[in-house]
Amino acid sequence: MKLVQFFKSKSFLISLAAAIIISIVGVLGLLKWLKVTTNHGQRIEVPNLLKLDTYQAEQTLDQKELRMIVLDTLDYNKNFPPLTVLEQDPMPGSSVKENRKIYVKINAAGYGKVILPELEQLTYRQASATIASMGLKEGTKSYATFIGKDVVLEVHQNGKKLKKGDLVVKNSKIDFVLGDGKAGLSAEQLDVAPDID
Template sequence: MSLPKFLTSKTFVIQLAIAFGIIIVMVFALMKFLSVKTHHGEEIKVPDLSKMQIKIADERIKELGLELILLDTVDFKKDLPPFSVVEQDPKAGNTVKSGRKIYVKVNAGEFMDVTLPVMKNKTYRQISANIKSLGLVEGTITYKPHIAKDIVIQVLQNGKKLDAGDKVKKNSKLDFILGDGKEMFSESSFDEEQNTNEVNENND
């Protein structure tokens, strides 16, 4: 059979139709596979994880077909539960595809330790800003006879004396005993004042 006759024959037309049918089926199957693989059109609303314990948040996210990633632990916030979610990305209410990673930051379990600097024999004005920068709280101030006014004689926490290098929890309240500047001047007090001034000059 010649080529022109074969191309116009019934057999060729049938084979061509079968070939087109196979191609159409394969294209449809491929599109269906890609749709399932990429979760085409499937969107999940991100839940609000704030104040949720990290373990519970992880279980909740997995139930939705998402993945929880812990980015960091932030300084302890006393108004939030320990080890609870304080930040999340994407934010609650956003829609994402299945398998998307949800990044979170978690509240620490407690306040971190702070190392006390040298405060004794410095004026209260000198240490006040330092106390706040360390996240500590100024408590009760009492005065004791001393030649130098507002000089730090002692630092206490709940009645316990503290020294430079001691560790306390951030947000701890510190009490101070300061000099009242009313002690009578004497040779011994002159020597004490001189020593105090030398300490302050060295520390500055």
Template sequence: MSLLKFIFSKQFLIQIGIAIVALVIIVFGTLQWLKYTTNHSETITVPNLSKLSLDIVDKKLDEMNLRYTVLDSASFNPEYPPFSVLDQTPLPGKKVKEQRKIYLTVNPSGYAEVEIPDNLIRKTLRQVQPSLLARGFKIGDTIEEPDMAKGAVLELQHKGQILKPGDKLPKTSVVDIVIGDGSLKYGQNTDEAKDLNKNTVNP
């Protein structure tokens, strides 16, 4: 078989086609390997996201080819804006690869609401105060009203409104405590005791 006939033969053309396909695969694989090894050592410095809103975080991390996910919100921190970043993992300054996920803890919109506990009425001031403080309330004024039991808690108030068991207030709300002053005698009504107290104070 002459060289010219062999060049144009079906067998030769098949071999040329196989060689071209193999060359394309080798070139493509080499380019992908070079791309991987070139970026393999590249890292990104994690930015400080503290006190940033999620809108700003989303834009910032997208520009840096980083991702994020929001964990359950923590307790409200008044030193941080609502819905801003409280904490992050990895910490700022850490080196990470592209598309690394940053885990964020976000500040809630405000303090969680807490229920007014029951069984506080007619207890002593020393019993009621720790119970309220343990739930995150602040103790306001102690107001005395005529009652037979001196120091017994008659009612709880918030901004002048009487609180009932089960009522909810934001944590850190101020609760005023009304207690008995021991001036009410048996068979005497509250108004009489108040008048008597006024006359005693202002003869």
């Protein structure tokens, strides 16, 4: 049987028609199944979870058939209650499908602690930049007799002397005792005003 005659045969045409019908029915069935299982066209508005604790946030999402995933606990933000939602993704008011994961970041329970680096014998400028980068604040400055002007001699917090390696709560104040630059100078050298006759 030649190839041309095979393509014209009744058995080939019936097989071809059956294959086309099965393919069309299969594609239509697949599209219908996808529409039903993916809830095509159905949207749920994401609720605002900010400032809710994790239990309240989870309950709110369960009512809307959404899921919560906690990504991280962020540094303490005093504008939000401790252990509450600080950030969420997708944002409130966004439209999502049922069973969508909502990612949240939680506010820490309080300020964390940092390890105090060596600050003694640094200039005040260097020391203040160092503590600012660590999330600490400058407190009071007092002076003691020392040859170096504005050199850090001691570091205190709430009256207690601190040293390298001490744990200090972030956002707290650090007090400095600085050199006045007058050690070893005579009274004549300290009096720098010219004599006026």
